[in-house]
């Protein structure tokens with residue numbers, strides 16, 4: 001089988017052109033799904049390029065601010081760009097015949113895509129079928145109006161785990177534990193547009209080259225540092241946290257943790273941005289209250305984190321082992337370097353479960 005190491009060797013060959021996303025996935029994903037995942041991730045890349053265009057032109061196209069009509073979904077106030085990004089994801093992905101089910105943060109229910117669902121039902125008996133794509137079309141959208149980085153998060157499952165013989169239940173198909181993910185990724189809309197993906201063969205980062213319009217491999221086989229020196233959390237909530245989390249943060253702030261160095265705080269309030277920095281620089285990023293969503297935010301990032309050698313938890317257990325009960329289920333989220341995460345989890349009492357919400 002052609003594996004990630006081979007694709008990486010090609011990337012490192014002097015004079016070789018950087019690999020593009022589709023070529024890399026076709027060459028490095030598991031052999032039985034490489035072609036289909038390459039096609040699927042090509043569709044994601046098309047949607048991401050369109051969203052990146054809208055994000056960068058939002059101020060010029062009147063796309064700042066709150067949407068006039070509030071839709072369903074996870075209950076957050078929808079921004080104009082949330083709606084635009086959601087429409088783009090659904091339009092592009094539903095045109096891909098492999099996609100049987102789409103589940104978005106911005107919609108109440110998972111939806112069946114007629115072409116993909118018919119194909120999935122037809123192939124279900126043979127153990128085949130289409131795929132389910134879960135996504136948060138624009139994470140961190142409260143940052144949009146200040147041109148601060150935002151992102152798109154997605155995860156891909158097979159329908160076969162949920163398909164009956166002739167009828168596919170869209171919601172059931174979307175409620176799979178993170179251990180069933182066959183691919184996941186995020187786009188980061190920042191000084192560069194990046195797409196970071198995993199098909200279960202490592203975590204790899206691609207940068208959109210505006211000159212050729214392609215995502216090119218710039219960060220092959222990302223490995224999160226064993227330990228970092230940065231923690232990322234909304235620190236203003238310190239006095240609402242449980243004792244264990246307070247004690248951990250106090251220790252690392254003062255260089256009194258297992259790492260005898262004082263940690264720095266960094267918090268963009270854009271999950272993709274905070275996670276991306278953590279992946280590259282190490283340390284921990286977290287939201288200890290029940291705010292982030294298991295299905296389309298936490299689980300996809302957890303796959304990327306683990307494939308980079310990190311740990312992802314809800315503060316009690318491995319995140320990807322949790323079987324979702326609802327599409328918009330929220331939970332505490334902790335991800336980061338293995339040594340930092342192991343130290344954090346040793347404090348045990350780190351989840352903020354008081355149900356408190358905040359207006360800003």
Ligand SMILES: O=P(O)(O)OC[C@H]1O[C@](O)(COP(=O)(O)O)[C@@H](O)[C@@H]1O
Nearest residue numbers: 076139140141142234269270271291
């Ligand atoms: O208010 P908190 O607890 O700091 O939460 C901020 C988090 O919420 C998010 O904005 C996600 O919420 P949205 O999906 O509604 O944008 C993350 O990007 C960010 O990490």
